[in-house]
Amino acid sequence: MEQTSLHFRENATRALADPQLQRALGNVKTGFILKRAAARASLPEFDALRDEATAIKTHVIDHLDIYLEEYERRVLASGGHVHWARDAAEAREIVLAICREAGAKTVTKGKSMVSEEIGLNAALEAENIRPVETDLGEYIIQLRREKPSHIIAPAVHLNRDQIEGDFRAAHVDLPPERDLSQIVELVGEARTVLRQQFLAADVGITGANFLIAETGSSVIVTNEGNGDLTQLLPRTHIVIASLEKLVPTLEDASTILRVLARSATGQEMTSYTTFSTGPRRDEDPDGPDAYHVVLLDNGRSAMLGTDFQDMLRCIRCGACLNHCPVYAAVGGHAYGSVYPGPMGAVLTPQLTGIHDAAHLPNASTFCGRCQAVCPMHIPLPKMMRHWRERDFAGQSALATPKLAIRAWAWFAKRPGFYRFATAAQGRVLSLLPRSMLAKLPLARGWTPYRVLPKPASRPFLAQWEAREQEKLRRERPHHG
Amino acid sequence: MAEKVSTEKTMSARDAIMAHVRKGLGVRGDEPGRRGVVQTRLRNPVANLIPERAKGTKPELVKQFQTMLENGGTGVVRVRTYKGVPDAVATALRERNLPSRVRLGSDPFFRTFEAEPGLLEILGGAAEATDLVGLSHAFAGASETGTLFLASGPDNPSTLNFLPEHHFVLIDASDVFGSYEECWVKLRGVLGAGVMPRTVNLISGASRTADIEQTIVKGAHGPKSLAVFIVGSARE
Structure with a gap:
């Protein structure tokens, strides 16, 4: 079959806007x-x-x-x-x-x-x-x-x-x-x-x-x-x-x-x-x-002798599909592969290579319900993580997220820079009116449905440090 | 590497797959311990966990068997003796407005029908697409889910279970067990270890589908209804 997993994002967007599909998927939930x-x-x-x-x-x-x-x-x-x-x-x-x-x-x-x-x-x-x-x-x-x-x-x-x-x-x-x-x-x-x-x-x-x-x-x-x-x-x-x-x-x-x-x-x-x-x-x-x-x-x-060996226990009952919030939202066709849902996100990269299926192990909220209901106790979220690691190590089809993660890692490994950058970001965002928070670039997939919380004007670490200083000051014996 | 690939190409698919499996498992395949574990398991099949509900006295199990079938929409008729079977079948046909005609195999359990010629028209052999009713004999039943076990052969051709519009099944009360495992033990006792007839059908209800909007509809491709006749009284 022609695999369209590379277009998962487009497929999913289309699926969410398809009223026939959304009505039919209601039957899965109930x-x-x-x-x-x-x-x-x-x-x-x-x-x-x-x-x-x-x-x-x-x-x-x-x-x-x-x-x-x-x-x-x-x-x-x-x-x-x-x-x-x-x-x-x-x-x-x-x-x-x-x-x-x-x-x-x-x-x-x-x-x-x-x-x-x-x-x-x-x-x-x-x-x-x-x-x-x-x-x-x-x-x-x-x-x-x-x-x-x-x-x-x-x-x-x-x-x-x-x-x-x-x-x-x-x-x-x-x-x-x-x-x-x-x-x-x-x-x-x-x-x-x-x-x-x-x-x-x-x-x-x-x-x-x-x-x-x-x-x-x-x-x-x-x-x-x-x-x-x-x-x-x-x-x-x-x-x-x-x-x-x-x-x-x-x-x-x-x-x-x-x-x-x-x-x-x-x-x-x-x-x-x-x-x-x-x-x-x-x-x-x-x-x-x-x-x-x-x-x-x-x-x-x-798959034998690898991180994915336990997937061979799968008896194809479909419980992981039925209990998956992502599957329930977009349906099976969005995955663009023969096997959809969590079990498909683990099996498809094995069948076709991770490059063509890179979106699938990412199409998860990692809520863990798939593993919780699996009659064969297959650790599906863990296996999806393994595929994400392999994808990251290779020539990933997901260039933008890979770049973003790299950038974040660079900052995270340099605490001084990290604190400076997050503090600056927080100060800027906290000054913006709510209406502008809803229109931020990179957050458009989120903000139509949920309010982006206004960040505090001072980051957590700065507040913590100030409190500790204050405590020390109070505990210090008074002279004079 | 190139050499290995070309060797694999000339290998039979079977040998190549076996080699891959063994490589993945990190085994040679001739380790006596591994083979011994498998052979012991296959030669002495052992039951795993049996649910509590599959345990009880014979009368309890027969009652559960009947309840489970009825919960799935299957009609159940208790018949005291084999002599009463033809009459019970004729009555069931009348109740469903069906002609007095059934197709059945050469199972000895159906001999009582010979004693009552004229009551029913009896057809033999494999089922035909136009048949309204097939009558089969189940060699065992599992009460845990109300499941009938039927073996194919001239006694009970498998097509009788699927082609006719209605399926009637006869089972001796003494053949009702609690678990699936006891039914397999009975089959092994008749045919010997590891031997199966061409087809064993486990039947727990009429043909049904929920493929359209998850709405259950009976009579998808197989029988639209299932009726079970439990013959005899179950003693301890």
Whole structure:
């Protein structure tokens, strides 16, 4: 996908002035946050389960090479195929080769962020293979030729009336006078249209929430059932998953499942959690004839042994997005990358390099809510700081802030100059009328919303010194 | 450096990724201790923390199972004996204004339907897109979230769980456990360690979506409704 993270500032400014987007983002605040809180409150062990889930993933990452081997062995034993892809290009080529071999014209797809990461749809279209997104949110944004704005709710930036317009424009075979004024009617129409696609598809592609080393299974967690129809009906099922999706056993997957849905949508459990292992068995009346897993590295192995290793624990629940004040203000598209929000601010620089993503680890208030709600205890703010340090050390795309920080550091290291400069600045500003304070250069992003406080005419240190002198004077014994 | 890059290019993607992973972890890969830890964990799967709510007597768990399902909008019918199942299914169809026709697999739990020919029209095999009702048998259920466990195969084709407009599921009260972990133990007991059917479906409610304005709508792509028949009485 074309990354526009370098334009985060322009994107964010546009997003803040977009009334449709701002209305839609209101749903994030009232929906996800309250639902997660309720789910957490009704399971006393929730925080203990987070600790266990974290320990499971930490263990897997420490033994990742062995778990990958064991998993591969089990997939092969169940009659499936395993393909290894170093990067996005290799992954696309593998999927295309399987589709060509299957003579695929139509491919149905379950929701997969890895598919977005490798730009799979464009590659399929270039080969005249029609990709059909079947998750309702993904289907809507595919019609609009947009990218997901949220990792679990791809169309969260849209409102009902916009989607009605998209459906009317796309489903031209349906009677134009039909009523689509209710959300339930939009869902019904998508169901009817996509039913035909499920039945016609030659290949079904899904992602995976987990890969289980014990059994060689891939797991998808959904509510709509679209992922299941995607992988059940076509003759070929392709799973695309990144390396870190491994978990040891069914028991370990169960532990993480207990925190996944609760953190994501606030559900105790999603409607469907599906474990797929190999192709259909000889006696099976349904299921795919072929089962392929594409294991994608694309920068994951390079995170091992670095400050970002713990990011590999991420289970893509989206809780950090939902609780992020920056995400709630500007939405996912402003980030200009596949993965938005706090987790995206850590992952994107890894995938594309820090230069092109320099704004993202800075697009944070460092309030820490992302880490506080992360079911995997990923220290997201700390990692954003690491990226900021690396950005600062290199050829930063953020020249002005870098210069400003350098200038401040020069003064801060020279206390005499620093005091003189701040005292002079305070004296000047304290003389200005309020109306001029609101129009100061360099503060325009702030002053339309908040009053810049009038500085004291004498800086703190000067006042402190004067008080101390006064105290000494009083305590001195009087002579005479 | 140039030499290393060219070596990596000729390496298979698998070997290159493995080499990268091991380099990042600072390991060779053949350390016996590390492999032993993994193999022990995989050969002897151990349950982690089980929530208190998943513990209780069988009747308590069945009651919780029913409540959890009902809270999610699933209809639950208690049936005393297997003999009563066809009648309960026929009644449920009538209540929903559905024709007396269901599709089901060759699971032995459905034998009682043979004893009542004429009550219902029975279709077999994989589901078709026009089916109104699929009937499946769940091999286990977890009360902690009201979750049904279904295994694919000729007994219960997986398409029955997703293509028909309505999904009916039969479960023996004695197969209702507290936790997911107990359901996995039961599956391993039947199929053996590390073996899975093509598909295991964990189902906790009907198909739903909240993708438009976070408004929950049932019947996104899969069944618009789920009904569960708990057969038998749960004893201690």
